[in-house]
Structures are given as structure tokens and as C-alpha cells.
């Protein structure tokens with residue numbers, strides 16, 4: 001099938017590449033010439049395991065092309081995926097300007113029947129706005145071309161994006177048109193050979209499903225974070241509690257890890273946007289308000305523990321930081337808890353030496369050459385001259401360190417662990433002070 005992808009970011013690039021991988025003829029459009037220039041050379045602008053090889057393989061096979069030419073992409077695909085960003089507006093609601101611009105571009109350039117698929121995370125009612133924008137552009141051209149709008153939200157996780165797309169738990173398709181539904185079924189047939197994964201519903205329900213999923217996951221995390229903080233005060237161990245409740249199949253083990261707060265480009269913005277949608281309709285989502293507040297506070301948890309140990313004047317202190325990305329296997333720093341910690345430490349007068357396996361370049365892009373942040377090229381180098389170690393991202397390479405080396409390098413042998421990577425008893429037996437989240 002001929003497919004066009006509008007917006008070649010995390011979602012667009014993964015979607016386009018995975019659809020090419022199963023034999024489709026895909027054109028990916030982006031307005032960012034630097035991005036498209038890199039992609040044409042087979043280089044990917046993001047860190048995502050497995051993606052670069054796949055891009056190169058499909059490019060070489062001629063099934064995956066990249067362009068900045070709107071007319072080319074609008075003419076190419078019978079299915080036109082819209083995968084542009086929907087960042088938060090000033091009031092937290094989703095900014096739909098890129099979605100509407102993409103819809104207009106399709107309307108201005110399409111030459112035959114198209115299925116326009118909202119892949120971006122968009123508030124309920126956006127499909128109607130997309131439809132109206134395309135219709136308006138067609139009218140301006142005096143064209144009576146037919147088209148359908150479908151909602152097909154994406155559930156991939158960064159760091160596991162290719163795997164998530166190739167082996168989805170479910171594929172949600174919101175549609176009101178039989179021809180479009182058939183095309184979507186045909187498109188996704190290669191991804192559901194084992195069992196039916198396509199869940200077909202009306203458009204508004206599909207749009208809401210995406211926000212509901214992220215809001216539910218964020219709620220579990222904030223709940224566990226609050227419980228971890230309570231466990232600490234009560235002298236209970238949140239790891240035991242996590243096992244104790246996760247074993248109930250109604251609860252399950254996933255997304256029950258307490259930590260130093262959730263970040264990334266999705267949970268924070270989607271939790272906010274859903275509240276804005278509700279408020280615009282006269283409803284307060286009180287649970288989500290609490291989820292957001294608890295998360296904002298949790299992002300300060302390591303700073304709080306550090307100042308409890310060293311006092312609130314940290315001038316002259318240097319903190320070693322392991323991990324900068326908002327989660328492992330990505331270079332994404334959007335809403336990363338590390339940023340709250342770094343900026344908080346600076347405010348208290350401390351400096352930071354930091355290491356991350358993938359996010360160094362991105363961190364440098366954000367903070368430039370600020371002398372208060374030293375970016376180093378190994379976990380060991382971060383420890384040099386540091387007073388203490390703080391861990392923010394659970395990269396695999398941090399899981400089994402040489403505690404002797406940590407102890408001998410740090411001025412004060414103390415670890416603040418925002419991801420509960422180690423058995424507290426084991427760390428303490430090595431002569432280190434250890435402050436995890438909610439553990440004894």
C-alpha cells in the first residue's frame with residue numbers, strides 16, 4: 001500500500017519505517033530540512049534502539065523515502081498519517097496548530113480519495129477540526145474529492161518503539177466510514193497474524209482512549225510514589241508492598257515502580273491536556289489534578305533528600321549524576337526529572353558532574369557550556385571530586401557498579417537513588433550511606 005507520513009519525529013519515523021518493513025511503499029514528510037537531510041543519508045536524528053538499521057534497510061530496498069515536498073507526500077499515500085507534535089499550549093491544552101496545518105496541506109494538494117489518519121495524540125473532537133480544515137481547502141480549490149478521517153492513536157514507548165510498533169498490544173482505530181475501516185484493516189493485517197489486535201470504535205472514543213491510557217499509567221506511578229514516601233515515614237519497604245500488590249492480577253506488576261517522578265514528552269502533557277478538555281466541558285478531573293501535583297513534588301524528592309543530608313546551603317558541593325534522559329534507552333530530556341534536580345542543585349549553590357549513555361548531546365544543547373554542569377564520558381568520571389552520587393535514570397550499566405570505586409571516589413560515601421536500583425542492605429554493607437525511594 002502507498003503510505004504518507006506527515007511529521008517525521010519519534011512517532012512518524014517509527015510508524016513509517018515499520019510500515020515499510022512489512023512491504024508498504026512509504027514517503028515520510030517533514031518541514032525540518034536538517035532532519036530530512038540526515039534521514040536521506042540514512043542517519044536518524046533520535047536515539048532509538050534498532051531503528052537506524054531498519055531505516056537503512058528499507059531505504060536501500062526503495063520502500064522508504066524522505067521528503068520536504070508537501071505536494072509529493074500528499075499525492076503519494078492513499079493513507080495519510082498525521083504524526084506532527086501536539087505540544088502543550090500556555091494553558092496546558094494541546095496545541096493543534098501543527099495538526100491543522102498538516103490537514104490543510106493535504107487538502108491543498110490531494111489528488112484522489114485519501115484516508116487521513118490522526119496518529120498524533122489529539123483531544124476529543126480534533127478529527128472534526130481536521131475534516132473541516134481539509135474540506136475548506138478543497139472548497140477553495142473548487143474540488144469535490146472524497147476523503148475520510150480516522151483516529152489511530154499510537155501507544156509506543158520511547159526506547160522500545162520499534163518493538164512496540166511491530167508487536168502492539170492493541171491497535172485502536174476510530175472510524176465512521178466502512179471504506180476507511182477496510183483500508184485500516186488491510187494496513188494492519190501484517191501486525192496481527194497471531195490474534196486480533198484491532199479494536200474498532202467511533203472516533204471520539206478512540207481519541208479519548210489515548211488520553212485514558214496515559215492518564216491511568218501516570219496515576220499508577222503517582223500513587224506508588226506517594227505510597228513510597230509514606231512507607232519511608234512508616235518504616236515499611238515499598239519493594240515488598242509492590243510485590244504484595246502486583247501479584248494481584250487485577251493490579252499487575254507493570255508501571256508500579258516508584259521513583260523520582262515521571263517525565264517525557266507524553267505523560268506530563270497528556271495528563272494536563274485531559275484536565276483542560278474536561279474543564280472546557282465543565283468537569284473537574286480531581287484525581288488527575290492530584291496525579292500532576294504529586295508528580296511535580298516527586299521530581300524534587302532527590303533534592304529534598306540531598307538537603308536533608310547536607311543542609312540547604314550546598315555551595316562548594318559537587319553532586320555526581322548518573323542518568324539524564326527521562327528514562328533509559330532514549331536521549332529524550334523532555335520533562336526529565338534530571339532537569340529539576342540539576343536546576344535545584346544550582347539554586348542551592350552546588351555544581352554537578354553528569355554522565356548519561358545517550359543524552360549528553362541533548363543535555364549540552366539545553367544547558368550549553370554552563371560552568372555549573374560538567375558533562376563527562378563515564379560513570380566513574382562523574383564521581384571524581386564529587387561529594388555524593390545521585391541516580392536519576394535506570395540505565396542497565398548503572399545496575400551493578402563497583403561500590404568500592406564509588407566509595408573511594410566520593411568525598412562523602414553516599415548514594416541518593418531515584419530509581420531503587422540496589423538492595424539497600426548490600427550497599428550499606430559496603431560502607432556507603434544509601435537513600436532510595438521508600439525502602440528501608
Ligand SMILES: NC(=O)c1ccc[n+]([C@@H]2O[C@H](COP(=O)([O-])OP(=O)(O)OC[C@H]3O[C@@H](n4cnc5c(N)ncnc54)[C@H](O)[C@@H]3O)[C@@H](O)[C@H]2O)c1
Nearest residue numbers: 007008009010011030031032084085086098102120121154
Ligand atoms: N514520542 C512518543 O513516544 C509518542 C508516543 C505516542 C504518541 N505520541 C504523540 O505523537 C505526536 C508526535 O510526537 P513525536 O514525539 O513524534 O513529536 P516530534 O516532535 O518528535 O515530531 C513531530 C515532527 O513533526 C514535524 N512537523 C510539524 N508540523 C509539520 C507539518 N505541517 N508538516 C510536516 N511535518 C511537520 C516536526 O518538524 C517534527 O519533526 C504527538 O501528538 C505525541 O503526543 C508520541
Ligand SMILES: O=c1ccn([C@@H]2O[C@H](COP(=O)(O)OP(=O)(O)O[C@H]3O[C@H](CO)[C@@H](O)[C@H](O)[C@H]3O)[C@@H](O)[C@H]2O)c(=O)[nH]1
Nearest residue numbers: 154155156157158221255256257259262263264266326327
Ligand atoms: O513504573 C514506572 C514506569 C514508568 N515510570 C516513568 O514514567 C515515565 C514514562 O515512561 P514510559 O511510559 O515508559 O515512556 P514514554 O515513552 O513516555 O511512553 C508513554 O507515553 C507514550 C506517549 O503517549 C505512550 O505511547 C506510551 O504508551 C506510554 O507508556 C518515565 O519518566 C519513567 O521513568 C515510572 O516512574 N515508574
